[in-house]
Amino acid sequence: MTTPKPSPTIRRLDVASPVPADIDIANAVSPLPIADIAAELGLRPEHFDLYGKYKAKVLLSVLDELKGQQDGYYVVVGGITPTPLGEGKSTTTVGLCQALGAFLDKKVVTCLRQPSQGPTFGIKGGAAGGGYSQVIPMDEFNLHLTGDIHAITAANNLLAAAIDTRIFHEASQSDKALFNRLCPPNKEGKRRFADVMLRRLIKLGISKTDPNELTPDEVRRFARLDIDPESITWRRVMDVNDRFLRKITIGQGPDEKGMVRETGFDIAVASEIMAVLALTTSLADMRERLGRMVIGNSKAGEPITADDLGVGGALTVLMKDAIHPTLMQTLEGTPVLVHAGPFANIAHGNSSIVADKIALKLVGKGGYVVTEAGFGSDIGTEKFMDIKCRYSGLMPQCAIIVATIRALKMHGGGPDVVAGKPLDHAYVSENVALVEAGCVNLAKHIANTKSYGVNVVVAINKFASDTEAEMDVVRNASLAAGAFDAVVCTHHAHGGKGAVDLGLAVQRACESQADPLKFLYPLESGIKEKIESIAKFYGASGVEYSEQAEKQIEMYTKQGFSNLPICMAKTQYSFSHVPSMKGAPSGFVLPIRDVRASIGAGFIYPLVGTMSTMPGLPTRPCFYEIDVDTATGKVMGLS
Template identity: 45%
Template sequence: MTTKRTLPSDLEIAQQAELWPLTEVARQAGLPAEHLIPYGRHAAKVDLGVLDEASGRPPARMIVVTAVTPTPLGEGKTTTAVGLAQGMAQIGERAILTLRQPSMGPTFGVKGGAAGGGYSQIVPMETLNLHLTGDFHAVTAAHNLLAAMLDAHLFHGNALNIDPGNISWRRVLDINDRALRNVVIGLGPKEDGVTRQTGFDITAASEVMVILSLCSSLADLRARLGRIVVGFTYGGQPVTAEQLGAAGAMTAILRDAIQPNLMQTLEHTPALIHAGPFGNIATGNSSVLADLVGSRLADYVITEAGFGADMGAERFFNVKCRVSGLTPSAAVLVVTVRALKTHSGRFRVVPGRPLPPEMLAENPGDVLAGADNLRKHIDIVKGFGVSPVVAINVFPTDHESELEAIREIAEAAGARVARSTHVVDGGPGAAELARAVVAACQQASEFRPTYALDEPLATKLEKVAVQVYGADGAELSPQASKDLKRFEELGYGNLPVVIAKTHLSISSDPKLRSAPTGWTLPVREVRAAVGAGYIYAICGDMRTMPGLGATPAAQNIDIDETGEIVGLF
């Protein structure tokens, strides 16, 4: 078993940190001070003019941090990404980190924020997890403005002939609130609006959030917002935000939000925090603009994709890389002993509860029993022509024999492998991982997406199901087939696809562990995110508005007598 050290809480570590002025962080990154727009003492917007100024520089090498299929407790992708960025500095390499901004829903719920952990964090963590520079609020406002203008259009005569029973645009809020999943609006007297059923999603699930993450300029943002489809007419024609006259005002609301946010790690590595789309129903990646800014400044850009390689990394490769034009050089696959033990099917892990005692006992056989999940994720990365590096996120409860079992599994599957103790040791604990990543980036790669954009939508779905998930195929419901036919007739056939499914299994069934075979992906329905620029298939029951548990994290958050925030992880 590794040496156990008692660490202060994440918040205590963050509040004890000595932060550099952001001008110094920017200087280390090669970012001219005139491109910084300060938001308080330790966060700043980055003026997009830097893209023109640094246009002649060769782009950095892109590294995406992904993981095996996560347990309900998570495997530490964000923490590993932060640790790797710090580890790069330890070995003398210039790296910039690009991450999603945390949603306040999970922050006040059960999962916690996304600032990293231990001695591999983004700081100040309170700023990151609570509001930051207001981007999420801007997305919420822009989204809800469109909803309000849609309902006002219905109230004032419905000149566009919109079918109230075929409206897809709901409202959003950045708080977990199950009571708002399904609501009826327009109750009361006639002047209170048209009565209809709708609901709320969490802001991270908004198409506006995905648009913010995928746009490449202010003009591109404006064009994408205009293409948002909010519903259909009685004749089956799409109704857009442009037709409702909302896209211009939405762009004005998001004018500042389009600029990435500069922060720093505990070891002063520059971090660009921007956008925060959901990982199971959307792209689950930070912004294209943050990657483009980072690629013009550093030698390496380290970014994180949501959930496992079958989810966020697949969308990073098939959607985000196409938009950014950046080619990935390596992929880091985060794995833990507890994850592979969970995928053995021998243990039950429940969020908020201690791990079963027998799971903590030394037993490399339990690790080997779940090894097919790691092998499958390595195959997924290699299938894109990208070099995989398996990062073993070491916990104090791990045993040497179990860590060696993971090493043997990864090397036999053709991946580089490195242990990382970044949580307790910060950058020095990730130096081995950093060296492995640099070596992987020096290896020639032949990046290849799963499908060509001119292939039929059904073929794209089938290829992701078979080549990425390992399914025997995809089975379309009659409704899904009808949806695909209609979208192709409307001219959306050349868009990439996103498959909304569970993150708890490579398959569409959250109960299937390891690397399931002999199954078929069921496609229930298909929807169009035309502004974001993709078609997404619904393959399971995903909540777009989470609920709070019986004892949410919000109950522990407060301020002390000096005004400092306490209880935030």
């Protein structure tokens, strides 16, 4: 058998040592026209829309056309419990794909989340990978991309405006006046229901379609949503780190007649609409999910939806382009689909189902799709399996766990790792004992991930100061814990070439995978049973519910939402709810402070502790360094 020729879009990197700054590496490479990357994937011009020269939206309709095609292998990348510095999960995802595509001659697509723009200007900087494993153009990846998050912001806030304005108009109008405004007579004096109103009529059990036939009681039930302001869970969003909007009072203008209310803004990626985008499977499915999003309750305790407010269709119109994933490229010219980026604690933190599905068809049999899950296996992979795969019907053949010597030392009892402060000596010189002690964390992530019936490959993301002895410990511990393989990789320093061994291990793991996917819990279990399954998975000995959590569980059960999967909102810094409990803690009691729901996205999310959903800016935000070279138009200072 002859080796297939490498794709003509593959680009070889000249790597420098020490590794230059990310932006310098990215700016030194001229990206290929994205139309060439698309053509190499077999896409014809009618399959995609260009957004400038280096981005294209791949149209969802491609799925219909490729229906008969077999899927490629599906690989998910998770990690161990991270330090605040991150352990290189995105970088490993990109590096592995560069290895598969540019060195192992495989058809490959990387599926990544779209980063939030807010943090780019705050503390965190960008999220396009790093070193010689990056998505380019890096500035376009980190900024507006193709406008999906802006569309989410617009849709989220249209719904918010609809809620408050509806309460306002209901307060000053009789049932009849309200109904007359909602279904006004046309020039011939005839009334009709808008299509979206028929959805509310069905929900109310009213089978009439002629507005004139409604009884006064039906008029009242139809026209008066009677939203309980205290029950509203829908907040406004903005893709900016604006801490002063976390808690605000609205409606203080003189025309709003004293109808003030306390509420707040979240960062845009925390919007339920982002979670909908990530979990939807088609335009029709998205229309239904957006329409059934619950914003709060009526005073009688009935859930009120976007469609009750008449706005589900308009939200879909705002989101109709956002449903198509964006095609970009890695430094070595392999294709990347960027799509959706839901919050990894209050939501499920995975890129979109539609991007993965399109990618699996595009690479076809024997090809590889590598997708990233948020945070450690407790949060990222668990939600990937029990929420994302449950909705998509897909199953991964291989799960990668990214580990670093640094994070393992922390789990083994090393000193605190704090962003912005120099690392302790323990982290930059050999300390085999700390690594050995820390492997309990890795072992638990391996065991948990394996419990889904999938082959686990550990990727040891090597830093310059890591030693052979330290890495040997990790390799042995991984195999002892049941990993299919454990491989050292140096893609940050060497690009795809540094992840060839990882690529080979992934290939073997995929080819030998046979078991079906085993979910952690069946959907039919009660909300509490499901929470308890997940808590046990974390290592907890039990669960403790606050009064508020009990009340909410009872309410969602009564409202018929108990058969949804569970999305735990928990810190990523420990298997437990306490960030300082490193390693693999056990015997703790997991406290459930509150329980909320994203009915449109399709999950219940218990809150374990307090999650900030709106970051702030430091005294000296990243934006101080960011500017345009007005002569060349190039962006400077992005990190």
